[in-house]
Amino acid sequence: MSQSAPAQPTETIRIPAQEMQQVFYKILLQQGFQDNKAARCAEIFTDNSVDGIYTHGINRFARFVEWIQRGWVKPENGPVRKGGSHALEQWDGQLGPGPLNALHATERAMELARSHGIGCVGLSNTNHWMRGGTYGWKAARGGFVFIGWTNTIANMPAWGAVDARLGNNPLVFAIPYGTEAIVMDMALSQYSYGALEQFKMKDQPLPVPGGYDAAGKLSSDPSAILDTRRILPAGYWKGAGLSLLLDLLAAILSAGSATHEITAREHEYAVSQVFIAMDLSFLQNRTFIQQTIEQIIQDYQSSIPEDPAGRITYPGERVLHTRENNLRQGVPVDKVVWDTVQKLS
Amino acid sequence: MSQSAPAQPTETIRIPAQEMQQVFYKILLQQGFQDNKAARCAEIFTDNSVDGIYTHGINRFARFVEWIQRGWVKPENGPVRKGGSHALEQWDGQLGPGPLNALHATERAMELARSHGIGCVGLSNTNHWMRGGTYGWKAARGGFVFIGWTNTIANMPAWGAVDARLGNNPLVFAIPYGTEAIVMDMALSQYSYGALEQFKMKDQPLPVPGGYDAAGKLSSDPSAILDTRRILPAGYWKGAGLSLLLDLLAAILSAGSATHEITAREHEYAVSQVFIAMDLSFLQNRTFIQQTIEQIIQDYQSSIPEDPAGRITYPGERVLHTRENNLRQGVPVDKVVWDTVQKLS
Structure with a gap:
């Protein structure tokens, strides 16, 4: 949960997206x-x-300003090219704003894909990209x-370990899916700390186990897990192993900091990211691709709930x-959060 | 569990790898x-x-022959090129042997990466690749x-659904890691059916929940899960969502069959696969990369168990x-399995 969000929710107000x-x-x-x-940065936080x-988005904005x-x-x-060649490039984010660096790297990967069919950008020395999905939506809407x-930063233990x-x-x-997209945006912990805190605040158990209690037992009690800070990798050993591989690849492909180096700084900055894009126009025609997707989604949604x-x-x-709802009615914002943001100007 | 493995383990014998x-x-x-x-195919099953x-490997070989x-x-x-260009190609496996098709696609992705830095091959109309790690080890050992x-084939329900x-x-x-590799090879179900059957055979509960029982409750009882066939995606909604995306991408990038089409055939053949390789020689020198990996692994292994x-x-x-052990002592094989394989010749 963002530091700028209040410990207890107060009144929710609706702010028109344009005003925000x-x-x-x-x-x-x-x-x-x-x-x-x-x-561009205001647009990303608003979107x-x-x-x-x-x-x-809104709940993180004050903290973003604090970090500036x-x-x-x-x-x-902003990002500068530092290595690689052909369809595999390395950029240095120079500690610029994470969302802008990430957007640039996404657009660069798309450019590389336009030339080579597929392109990959490793981005070092950048900052929190906020919502990873932002870059997935951006690329997928472009085809x-x-x-x-x-x-x-380290926030999850290895499988069989107790420290993060x-x-x-x-x-x-x-x-791409029509003019929109299908976007899977997943952290490799089963729950974020923010989610655990929200369940705790509502005094609700987690729907599925989210970590370990002080006795080392799997637990669905958010308070017990927040006490041990031993959160669960998604899929247990699977999420833990995948996390290690993603860190190795991010550090190598960007020639940037690994999780242990970020952790040594105590604050999460100068992180490493990877952006891979593929240009579908090198393959079948758009109609064929959209039909394939339609059929898969249709079968998926015919599941028995x-x-x-x-x-x-x-x-x-x-x-x-x-999105439709928030564009029509305004974005729901905790009043205290909105007041805090407005005081920044 | 392979159909060729006996329901109850009998005597385990050791077969030298060369003989196998x-x-x-x-x-x-x-x-x-x-x-x-x-x-080549004998080498893959042996390795x-x-x-x-x-x-x-050995436990699947008789079934592989049966499918032939x-x-x-x-x-x-064998695979023939059917589409794509530059670093993004599509091949048709023509229902050839899965391990050979997959090895070819891996080598082709490596070739594309040698030219472009990164390369991607979509392979349609192929067969079970056996162990996915085979192709990861192959590419990573090559740098x-x-x-x-x-x-x-469909074998896992969507999140919130009961049918697969x-x-x-x-x-x-x-x-790559020195002359060897770090390889994460993970199915997106928490356990395979084979693993559930092994726990059932030993009359042991699963270490972590693996699916749902008839009452729709999360369960660690392998028998109860085998009855409902409602196995758990790794990370619950996360593994389920990722599985959908991987199927979409496999079908589109290869212009091949999606899971629902494979499932309609009742037997799992003519599957779709994706192979992405990146040539690290386009980036830093090998020493720098290996040092980065060493440091990450060193920190990871300093975890408190x-x-x-x-x-x-x-x-x-x-x-x-x-590997070292089995090369020295021979590969442990159930005697009934080995007898069955030998009778095939």
């Missing part, structure tokens, strides 16, 4: 962003909020397949409804 | 394989057994990063010990 974006934009200008960078990913003020995020810096991930040495290293897969009133949704489907 | 490979080779020649193809992946006899695997066929996956519409779609990430006598291993590490 304008507020973000003005603040970012004041923080030293160039005009076009302020506009994340509109799409319902509040933890990496601490000097960990440098608004004047590209996207695979990307970031490493993080692995990051939850969010991993994104995206594919456990809850007779339930509906089997594909990754990214709910985002469309939230 | 020779037996496989002769049988494959008799099944219509060309000499060099028989040799999988030597590495301790018996389910996709049924006409689902065509020994005389390449490898990412690959296969789709499968998703495959467990094994996913492989591999990276839950069991004070325990050791935190990286994906692929145990394979090295099993």
